[in-house]
Amino acid sequence: MAKTLTEKILSMKTGLEVKPGDIVVSPVDWALVQDTTGPLTVREFLSLGLPKLANPTHTILFIDHAAPSPQKQLSCDHTFLRKFAKDYGAVLSDVGEGVCHQIMAEKYARPGDVIVGADSHTVTAGGLGAFATGMGSSDVAAAFGLGKTWFRVPETYFIRLTGKLQRHVTAKDVILHLIGMIGADGATYKSLEFGGPGAAAMPVTDRLTIANMAVEAGAKVGLFPSDDATLEYLTQQGRSQDHIRLFADEDAVYERVIDIDLAALEPTVARPHTVDNTAAVGELKGIKVDQVFIGTCTNGRLEDLKLAADILRGKRRNPATRLLVAPASPRVMLAGMRMGYIQDLVQAGATILPPGCAGCLGVHQGVLGDGETCLSTANRNFLGRMGNPEGLIYLASTPTAAASAVTGVITDPREV
Template sequence: MGKTLAEKILSLKSGSDASAGDIVVSKVDLAFVQDTTGPLTVREFWDNGFTKLANPSRTALFLDHAAPSPQRQLSTDHILLRKFARDTGALIFDVGEGVCHQLVAEKLARPGDVIVGADSHTVTAGGLGAFSTGMGSSDIAVAFALGKTWFRVPETIKVVVSGRFKHGIYAKDLILYLIGLIGADGATYKALEFSGNVVNNMTIAERLTIANMAVEAGAKVGLFPSDRQTLEYLRSVGREADYQPLAADEDAVYERVIEIDATALEPMVAKPHTVDNTATARELKGTKLDQVFIGTCTGGRLDDLAVAAAIFKNRRHHPQTRLIVTPASQKVYLEAIRLGYIEILVQAGANVMPPGCGACLGVHQGVLGDGEVCLSTANRNFKGRMGNPEGFIYLASAATAAASAIKGEISDPREVM
């Protein structure tokens, strides 16, 4: 019997013939934390009597969620993580380098890896063909020390995407449509495996966007094959040697197959306060916005800034709508400067923040006021997500966000493109 991508990777890393439902102990190729989950992980590591990392060069700490730190306590947490890295030899990515998930993709993730992180959006690296998933801080402490962890091998839902993206339609629209279709618990502890001619032609940036939000449907992982697109991406970041082809077997058994015609998609928006509460941008036209946020590990890549800059060229944001832009990494930021995107966005009136999570978490750099409405390219719109339970968050693509910032209300980007 053939294997799905999840079964194939976990078989290799556990040294067993793993099938859906099996319990396996798997090697961990990369384990990481960020600055909100890291301090607890470090304390659990020490409290359990651990002193050495199983693999220091594949253990990473990221200072990205509160970066630069807005509070004394968070600054002290940063000190703790920096010291832990010095003492153990772990990798550390400091303030301003970018969001952990983007940096993992750029610098660390490899096809076929098992990656665990103390952050639910660790699933992002599935866009590179890695079995990558979030865990609690205590589990990550054990993975730090032992270099392995256990999994129940997930059943897999295959998502076949055919047709093509029409003008103004992007990967973010596809994943919002899928989450709206199956619900926030529609793939709980399942693997979402993406295939079809649209997927075959997707850039890695598009795949990362989709994999990033697999967890918003409850999925354990969101997996893409490792193919020519993967090779081209790894070559572009100087890591061609990390490439290996990886695909599900043709006779793999799936719990369910979902077919989506990309040609029929429209610009999608998730309404407050759940990601599966979706509608088309056209249906929400006229919803007034106090703030638009373009950035994060979901919508702050170079492709997103390029789309936004193209829309904003020779235009400004609406005077009653604030515009915040946060590149996902320093590499993205520098390339966006070189290509002129940042200049266009600043001329459009954007406040450009340093690479990192920015306003997404609600710690700083864009906290909403009572009753304010924000359209964001992030991955979550839960009540209180951007720092205020009295705020209202809508989610959309960078194109929809840019068009909406110009008009001051949710808008279909095709009207201005």
């Protein structure tokens, strides 16, 4: 039977010929938590009374969402996670070691893996061809102890990408366009699988951005094939041995096919307070911006530092607009320093934050004041997301964010 990527991965893992709607129990290759979901997950695991982790070296605890800790309660949570990792032999990724989803891509995730995490943006690893999905803390606790979990095999939407993106139009604009098209619940518990010549030409860093936000359309997973671009990325990380070629069958059956011509896209912005409330940047030009935030698991990679630096080099941010930049990992930060991007950004007036989630969640580092507006490269703009329900969050690509930092208002990057 011809299979989609999702069906192929779950068939490989379970040894069954799976089809949409089947309930399967699959081995889990990696299970992860972060410091906001981790304490609950660990307590749930301990309550199960299991003597050990099923696979300690593939159980990862990330301290990235409030890192460094801004308050005592969160510091105590961090201490709790560190002790658990030491006692049970789990992997600990501590303060400053990067955003969990970026580190999974750099160090751990492999094509064909099944990955579960107590964080909805675990889907990011789908950019490498992994079946990666977020789950509740109780489900991840069970995966910690059993090394497996159950899934209902999702139906699949095939997103066929053709054409070539214009200058200053990016993968972030692609996924914002798609979410605006189908809605925040338009792919609930579906697999979004991306293909076509436009997808084949995308580097993995762009694929990670798109897969990261599949969940914002309700999807269970967002998947790209594992091809030559995947091999190139893994080789850059020193992990070429982790590569396998993985494609959907040519005659796979999809519930829905959506065609997107990349050449027809333009910079896109999501307005408050939902990700599917999208508009072309031209419709929003001139809206005052108090803060610009470039970073997160969506757009905190080296390519984003370059895009921002190319626009900001030799310029200064608007004096009424704060500019915060958070590299997603130490590897990204160090490469940005070597390439001169960090220097360009600092000279343009940016504040460089330590590798981590920074302002995305709203726990610290960039919390908005009442009535303030932030243009962010993050993946969510929900009411109160950046720490203040009286703030307004617009989501955009890195070029749009950088251009707007210069002007102090939402700006089309093609005009800067």
